[in-house]
Amino acid sequence: MKKLLTVCLMLFTLAGYSQSTVSTSEDSLVALETDSLAKVPAGQPTPNGQDSALVEKTLVKEVKWPTLDTLLHTESDTTYILNFWATWCRPCVAELPHFEELNKNYARHKVRIILVSMDFVRDIEDRVIPFVKRMKLDNTVWLLNEPDANSWIEKVDTSWSGALPATLILNPSRTKRAFFEKALDYDTLVRELSYFTEY
């Protein structure tokens, strides 16, 4: 029975995969959506790839503070780059391509980039998701829906005043971190990341 289920699941996944590959030629957006689906962390229900409403929700995942807090204290030896941004923040938008480039170039490293949007939760459908599509963002995008920022800003970094953009590079298992309350260019990102990846 268990075997049968596994086979069914495999077939189902394959069917879903081939379908999305076919649609890729028709619409490049589908490729992006499939890509971000691949990044849904393990242990979470994976949408089947055909339900567009479900897919759209995964493009930008609404999270509460505990999700971020768990990541800040995770035991895995992965280096996380948390970029706090918003669609309306011009310097944030300007630096997003650097994080996309970093994502491509560090695919084989234990580096994970999460773009944490500070947009208002009511703007998720009409503003944030269309923006993520338009910018073809491959990185994981979360929208932190915690309006009382005073309760969590200092937990991200005690030096953070709350101004955007802000970036935290951390390796929780090695209790190593670097925080920047300013926009970063690609070279700076690579240099700062090297302190985490080359040791």
Add this chain to the structure above:
Amino acid sequence: MKNGIKLMYRNVRVALSLLVGLTSLVLPFQLSAQGYQLGDAVANFRLKNVDGSMISLSDYASKKGVIVVFTCNHCPFARAYEDRIGSLDGKFAPQGYPVVAINPSDPVAYEDDTFEQMQERARAKNYTYPYLADATQAVAHDFGATRTPHVFVLKNQGGKFSVQYIGTVDDNPQDPAGVTKRYVDDAVSNLLAGKPVVITTTKAIGCAIKWKDI
């Protein structure tokens, strides 16, 4: 030997010039990062209001205090708080704590923040309080404002203003109906009642003030 000394001299010179270079690089950041702390005396400032008049902090010498709000036109967080800042002025100006809004945003970086756009915004939204242009950003530097909106509640004691609260307006920029903690309201209410401010500093997400290149 002579060459050795020459080399050493050159090294010292390089080190010195590096040091000078670094200091000049670091200094502007320190200026923006520091600013007034709680209890600090506030220096007088004089800035142009949207009605064309010049307004100074010393003009408020007869008031109990001032609610200084660094805000701007372009920032959605500032706009989200616009009505609530108006309400603070409506409630507290008659009690001796008027709002003074200051725009430190560089109009070269944000065209929404030109003086003309400030005038337009103040007119359209019927600002009851002055909206001052901090064209050189010197006042924002002095205060240590880093983002918009960024509030400083000042208490007046015999014409000397001191900082009593630094932070955000309340705990919910997204939804005024969802507010549970009214930081500025609580701070000013306590000051009016002759009591110390309980929550003296808060942090909030806001638009970074883009400093002009010095």
